[in-house]
Structure formats: C-alpha cells, structure tokens
Amino acid sequence: MQGIGLLGVAAAAAVFILTSFIKVLREYERGVIFTLGRVGRRASGPGLIFLIPLIQVMRKIDMRTIVHDVPSQDVISRDNVSVKVNAVIYFRVIDAVRAVVQVENYIMATSQLAQTTLRSVLGKHDLDEMLQARDKLNKDIQEILDTQTEAWGIKISNVEIKHVDVAESMIRAIARQAEAERERRSKIIIAEGEQQSAAKLAEAAQILATQEGAMQLRYLNSLQVIASDKSNTIVFPFSIDDLAAKFRGQAR
Numbered sequence: 001m002q003g004i005g006l007l008g009v010a011a012a013a014a015v016f017i018l019t020s021f022i023k024v025l026r027e028y029e030r031g032v033i034f035t036l037g038r039v040g041r042r043a044s045g046p047g048l049i050f051l052i053p054l055i056q057v058m059r060k061i062d063m064r065t066i067v068h069d070v071p072s073q074d075v076i077s078r079d080n081v082s083v084k085v086n087a088v089i090y091f092r093v094i095d096a097v098r099a100v101v102q103v104e105n106y107i108m109a110t111s112q113l114a115q116t117t118l119r120s121v122l123g124k125h126d127l128d129e130m131l132q133a134r135d136k137l138n139k140d141i142q143e144i145l146d147t148q149t150e151a152w153g154i155k156i157s158n159v160e161i162k163h164v165d166v167a168e169s170m171i172r173a174i175a176r177q178a179e180a181e182r183e184r185r186s187k188i189i190i191a192e193g194e195q196q197s198a199a200k201l202a203e204a205a206q207i208l209a210t211q212e213g214a215m216q217l218r219y220l221n222s223l224q225v226i227a228s229d230k231s232n233t234i235v236f237p238f239s240i241d242d243l244a245a246k247f248r249g250q251a252r
Helices: 002-021 096-101 104-122 127-132 134-152 169-209 214-227 241-252
Strands: 020-024 029-035 049-050 056-062 067-074 084-092 154-166
Touching: 002 020, 002 169, 020 029, 020 127, 029 096, 056 096, 067 104, 084 104, 084 127, 084 134, 104 134, 104 154, 104 241, 127 154, 134 154
Parallel strands: none
Antiparallel strands: 020 049, 029 056, 067 084, 084 154
16 A cells, blocks of 8 residues: 555656646747746747756747737827827737846736827827827837837737727817818808809900900890790880980881
8 A cells, every 4th residue: 555655656746747847839839948047049839848857947928919908098189188098909929038038027018118109199199180190190109119119029010099089078179160160161162163253254254345246146145045934024125315216217
C-alpha cells in the first residue's frame, strides 16, 4: 500500500511537471519566454513549447484583432458645444515581445490613450464637422493612436466614432439653424432666378428695339394668346384724335 501511494505521488508530480513546463500554443498565440528574467528577441510559437523547469517562464499573448469599445467621453467642441462621444477601436499585437516588455497592460494602455486622443482631436472641431466629417476624424484619430502605440508593438487598424450625443436644447437650436439655412438658400435661388430673368428680358427688349416691326409682331402674338381663351374680352385702345379723323373721313 505504501508503494502504491508513492507511485501515485510520483505520477502526480510527473503530470504537474508536464503541464507546467510543456505548453501548446494555438495558431493565433505567441509565447514570450523569460530565461532567468531575460527575454529573447523573438516570441515562440505556435505549436509545442518546452520550458526549462525553474529557469524559464512564459507569458502567452493573443495575436488576434481586439475590438475595444471606448467609453463615452465628454467633449467640448471648438464652437463651445458640450457633447458625449463614444467610439470603437480595432487593434492587434504585431510584436509580442514589445507588448510584454514595453508596457504593463497593453489593452488598458491603448484604451486610456484612445480616450484622451478622442477628446483632444474632437475638441479641435466644430459640432457640424463631428456630425458630417466622421471619416476624416476617424482617420486622424487612427493615425495618432497608431503612431503612439507603435513602441508597444500595437497596430491600430481602424477607429470608428459610434455616437455623438447632443443635449435636447442643442438639437432644437440645430434644427432652427438648419431651417434658417434652408430659407436663406431658397431666397438666394429666387433672387438669382429673378436676376437671370431680368437679364433675358433686357436682352429681348434690345432685340425688339433694333428690328423694325418686331414690337408689332410681338403685340399681335400676345393678342393671339389671349384670344385662345373664349372667356377673355379683348379691348383695343385707340387714340381719340385718330377716331375723330376717321369719322370726319366717313362724313365727307
């Protein structure tokens, strides 16, 4: 019985050693191995990894793209409008050694940097730009984050602003502003139409003045248009002197 107990202890110790110092890394995983506290130049894996007992330890890193939701941030725009903005960032580890050695927690560090960068970049723009130029803002934030996280072995692949929440009072003010802008554009279009119409009328008047009989033809054409409707009554104006001369001619 004592021999069986010793065999059990030995088996348990063997299993513990195997599970502690033989590691299997998946295709998307890499292992950063420390040998007596010193790290190698490159990460190991994927596949089967053997560690030297009591000498080597390994830190496992996931190399897949991480989707991180940036918490809602209070931002004051350049035109002094207070809004709440949240975003989502897509990033992945491209250098496992730097992600372990250069920063304590690369996910937390990237998240905090994204929050401060989001406030800094959006604070330089007006509210209209936040609502209408999101593609440009996304690109600007991505470039800044990518530059600053490069030293950590992190690649920022994409940044998307999800929501820009504006206070209810500001929504009403924006609606009034949009209505005023539409009315202004409408008046400009009407004024431009009247200007073009006046220019064409002046051009037509010049043509009629230079052509003999053109005004008379235009007059007759207008009468024809009016006479097409049977409900209209046409009155032809005559000079009193012309009418008196006509009657005197008939009396003779």
